[in-house]
Amino acid sequence: MKQYLRSTIVWAIALSAVAVFYLSIYNAFTKDVETVRKIFENYPPAFRAALGFHLDIFFTLNGFYLFIFGIVLLVGAVQAANLGVGIISKEAAGKTFDFLLSKPITRTKMITSKVTAALALLAATNIVYITIVLFAANAVSKGDFEVKKFVLISLTLFLVQLMFFVIGLFISALVPKIKSPISVSLPLVFAFYIIGALDTIFGKNVRYLTPFKFYDLTYIIKNGAFETKFLLLEAAFLIIVTGAVYYLYNKKDIPAVD
Amino acid sequence: MNVIETKKLTKYYGKDRGIIDVDMSVEEGEIYGFIGPNGAGKSTTIRTLLGLIYPTRGSAKVFDKDIILSGPEIRQEIGYLPSEVFYYDDMKVIDLLKYSASFYKKDQKIIKKRIKEFAELLDLDLKKKIDDLSYGNKKKVGIIQGLLHEPKLIILDEPTGGLDPLIQQKFFNLLKEENKNGATVLFSSHILSEVQKICQRVAIIKEGKIIRVQKISELLENNYKRFKLDTAANVSKEYFAGIKGISDLSVSDGSVNFLYRGRINDITKKIAALNLKNMLVEEPSLEEIFLHYYK
Numbered sequence: 025m026k027q028y029l030r031s032t033i034v035w036a037i038a039l040s041a042v043a044v045f046y047l048s049i050y051n052a053f054t055k056d057v058e059t060v061r062k063i064f065e066n067y068p069p070a071f072r073a074a075l076g077f078h079l080d081i082f083f084t085l086n087g088f089y090l091f092i093f094g095i096v097l098l099v100g101a102v103q104a105a106n107l108g109v110g111i112i113s114k115e116a117a118g119k120t121f122d123f124l125l126s127k128p129i130t131r132t133k134m135i136t137s138k139v140t141a142a143l144a145l146l147a148a149t150n151i152v153y154i155t156i157v158l159f160a161a162n163a164v165s166k167g168d169f170e171v172k173k174f175v176l177i178s179l180t181l182f183l184v185q186l187m188f189f190v191i192g193l194f195i196s197a198l199v200p201k202i203k204s205p206i207s208v209s210l211p212l213v214f215a216f217y218i219i220g221a222l223d224t225i226f227g228k229n230v231r232y233l234t235p236f237k238f239y240d241l242t243y244i245i246k247n248g249a250f251e252t253k254f255l256l257l258e259a260a261f262l263i264i265v266t267g268a269v270y271y272l273y274n275k276k277d278i279p280a281v282d
Numbered sequence: 283m284n285v286i287e288t289k290k291l292t293k294y295y296g297k298d299r300g301i302i303d304v305d306m307s308v309e310e311g312e313i314y315g316f317i318g319p320n321g322a323g324k325s326t327t328i329r330t331l332l333g334l335i336y337p338t339r340g341s342a343k344v345f346d347k348d349i350i351l352s353g354p355e356i357r358q359e360i361g362y363l364p365s366e367v368f369y370y371d372d373m374k375v376i377d378l379l380k381y382s383a384s385f386y387k388k389d390q391k392i393i394k395k396r397i398k399e400f401a402e403l404l405d406l407d408l409k410k411k412i413d414d415l416s417y418g419n420k421k422k423v424g425i426i427q428g429l430l431h432e433p434k435l436i437i438l439d440e441p442t443g444g445l446d447p448l449i450q451q452k453f454f455n456l457l458k459e460e461n462k463n464g465a466t467v468l469f470s471s472h473i474l475s476e477v478q479k480i481c482q483r484v485a486i487i488k489e490g491k492i493i494r495v496q497k498i499s500e501l502l503e504n505n506y507k508r509f510k511l512d513t514a515a516n517v518s519k520e521y522f523a524g525i526k527g528i529s530d531l532s533v534s535d536g537s538v539n540f541l542y543r544g545r546i547n548d549i550t551k552k553i554a555a556l557n558l559k560n561m562l563v564e565e566p567s568l569e570e571i572f573l574h575y576y577k
Contacts, residue, residue: 119368
């Protein structure tokens with residue numbers, strides 16, 4: 025847990041640093057609106073969409089935040105997937121499953137305590153992140169800053185992280201031995217990221233294929249709320265996948281160490 | 283009462299054999315040996331009893347409770363020491379033992395006292411980090427974490443690897459003490475002499491099946507030794523042929539090699555008549571014994 029706490033601090037700082045860095049150049053971007061607009065208009069629409077660049081709202085603080093939020097999501101997804109892949113499989117990799125599971129606890133309890141700890145770490149990451157970016161956004165805003173929408177967009181990070189976390193958990197339950205979680209979580213996250221960039225092929229349905237596109241951030245900017253349908257869909261997804269994780273771990277043979 | 287009772291306990295790993303129809307009864311208060319060559323199924327049986335793996339068929343009860351339905355309840359009273367011990371490297375020994383103790387519904391003061399006593403007996407520094415310990419010292423941590431909660435059943439899977447003879451002796455004395463205080467012990471090993479030292483009964487497992495259950499007194503009558511003789515003059519094979527208890531006999535260029543089971547006096551009388559240059563009497567490996575006596 026100590027080790028995870030240390031890495032969580034690093035992740036939270038990394039996420040915040042990315043956002044703060046980009047927010048710090050917001051004013052430079054908006055100084056000469058027309059020039060920037062012209063530059064981006066020359067890019068193909070698909071490329072603009074892949075970058076998260078929306079011409080109509082880009083020059084507001086929240087619109088600019090959307091532009092940088094893709095990178096934040098990417099970093100956050102790696103953290104969550106890594107945590108999901110590693111938090112239980114670490115016991116197998118460290119060969120400590122025998123020690124832990126020969127104790128008088130059920131596997132369900134063991135999983136619950138680990139999942140709870142991981143969720144607490146993700147929540148802590150998001151609290152730190154949101155606090156820091158709120159300060160940064162306040163500092164650079166020119167009165168066009170809507171706190172509620174800004175927070176909702178930021179909360180998307182947590183929601184997307186939850187999906188990556190359970191996908192990571194699921195993989196760890198399926199694969200017998202994972203020596204290095206990052207070797208699984210990085211390709212996993214990049215695969216979903218690439219799927220997200222292929223919306224020219226999948227069209228709007230791409231949001232059902234990758235957590236990166238699951239939440240329509242422009243909807244939040246326009247309506248100041250999440251789409252209820254997608255919140256429910258995510259809840260169902262989390263319940264089903266987590267249920268499968270409990271089932272798989274409860275049925276699993278713990279191989280002898282060699 | 284039987285502390286462990288298995289009925290036709292069977293485990294396959296896919297198509298590979300683990301154990302087949304294992305029937306085992308370990309009575310309360312006994313030190314029960316479980317012996318067999320590597321890969322015979324000892325660990326598979328033990329891991330099934332602990333709920334680390336699930337049986338393919340058959341059933342097992344510990345303290346008269348089903349191992350699958352009552353796993354955590356059963357493990358509350360089990361102390362387990364595996365052959366290879368792995369713990370959290372970044373933890374201090376004392377923190378690991380406290381963490382281990384936290385799982386048990388026992389008086390933590392008594393546990394703390396036992397940890398201190400065992401650490402002194404085994405000469406283990408509780409303040410060291412697990413990562414800094416030698417293999418033998420990690421094994422000592424294993425012994426303490428297995429015994430700290432006064433378990434009613436102690437399960438040991440090849441426990442002595444890495445322990446020097448002095449610590450081994452202390453460990454055996456500790457086990458005998460725990461046994462005197464009411465603990466039942468299941469002691470798995472592939473070293474016959476080890477089991478002979480401490481156990482009262484022994485089950486012999488080969489290729490996944492229990493082939494014999496013997497009292498240790500019966501087993502001691504079968505005193506297995508490997509003899510290696512260097513003689514000044516060549517000895518004919520016939521000299522030893524026909525002696526009861528000799529097997530795997532080979533004679534060549536003044537060198538005689540055989541496996542013997544029986545009264546030592548009988549064979550030494552026969553050997554004394556030879557002009558010996560050197561003589562070596564060794565503990566045969568279990569594989570050798572199995573190869574020649576438990577076909």
